[in-house]
Amino acid sequence: MASPCGQQTMGENSGAGATSTSIPNLSNFVYIYDIPRMEKKRLAALLEVNNKWYELGEKQMGYSTAELDGTQRCCARNNRSPAEDLLEKWGNYNHTITELFVVLSRERLYNCMELIKRYVDPRYHMLIKHTTGGSGRAGSAELATFSGADANNNPKIPIKNRAHQASPAKDKMGQKDKVLPGAATANAENAANPKENDLIDLSSLIPKISYEELADATDNWSERNILGKGGFGTVYRGVFKHTFMAIKKIDYNKVKTSEAERIQIQQSFNELRYLNSCRHDNIVPLYGYSLDKEPCLMYQFMPGGSLDKSLFARRPASPLTWKERMNIAVGTAKGLQYLHTFSDKPFIHGDIKPGNILLNEFKQPRIGDFGLTRQLTSQDSAMVVSRVYGTRPYIPKEFYNRRELSTKVDTYSFGVVLYEIGTGLRAWDERRTDKHLKDYIARAVHDYVHVSELMDKTLPMEADGLNYCYNLLKVGHQCTADDPKQRPDMVGVMLQLNKA
């Protein structure tokens, strides 16, 4: 976590090289950390008049007075601008310039808004109340059709799918993705449909919960309440408003470098964006979040835990039956096909594995952990991204070697999961001759090994089981084809599994 006087810079363009005279392309230039350094300094100077930054931080950005006092003391000691520090800190949570524009309007800081207005879609210019210029008026009629007003008569900003607002041409690290020929570019998309660029106020979409309430809910992050640990965070069971919840807290002891911190914060925001915009019976719902101290996300509690615990427990009390396994496969496929098709630009989960498939009390599956989710720029496209993410045994070659991201990446990962459900073996096992389960099955197919030899031995042999296992492995085989074009889409996968 940044110190009260934190100086780490998350954006690559946070000033260096950017000039205040060139007007950047709005769709590429949206984050606070992208504001050229000199302009950020001028903005900070305005915010320091009458300590306006303090009110802004407290009332609009959700910082506590203790945090702001800490910032003030620390900056005074180091001869730094507290307003600049505040902008940097808030910007590190990937807030956009438009969001800053809106919070400034709520504090009626119109002179500050004037300073950054050229980076903001003209429809928002009418928020500057004393502006009577053309763009402000032209914008107001349009905005009035979908905005209300708050108690201070400040227009509310329309709520839309935030995922569209994040530049689809950026990957989760904020670096540019190269779009493959044939795929629409982000700029073209935005130009064609300016509403896609609307600001979404996350805090009005998902309840914001204070860190203290979450600490209370988890008995002060008690070890006893730990449900599991992931790459960066720890998930706790908590009771919030008399309801069980799963609360993920980012573990900053593990996040040593500012780069890792940036990734983690970006992942938390991904979860906020994507889980919020995609609601389905087979996708874990997000109930709240907190950004007060450390980012925390609160989800529906899934009492059955993750699929890996049920599949790979050493001595399972009651192993999953074949029928339950099939239901889990069908439900997960349903959730994934929804993710791929509910928007005209598919969402890709990017980390499908048993650890991210959670079970409710009836062993119905819900997909969780949207930290690596991304959205393609158009239907039927693939894009080349700057970095590969995910869990190695579930990543197909075209993504690992050539960084080609498409929905077929999820199809592949799901195929590996089907193999695991059918065999009860892990995707990767150092002790096996064929360490990867795909190679293990390929050898078995080559050697005409009978399905009864491959199926999970923890279950009693039964005819139905043989059938279910055969189908799981057959579909798994199609999903893990080396050529992504040969893999079925998830709608096809779901239909096939449903028939079985």
Ligand SMILES: Nc1ncnc2c1ncn2[C@@H]1O[C@H](COP(=O)(O)OP(=O)(O)OP(=O)(O)O)[C@@H](O)[C@H]1O
């Ligand atoms: N909503 C939930 N209900 C119940 N248990 C959960 C819930 N979400 C997560 N868990 C538990 O917490 C564990 C850790 O989850 P988390 O998403 O942080 O990590 P992961 O997905 O296992 O690993 P990584 O993030 O490194 O990919 C899960 O394996 C699961 O056992």
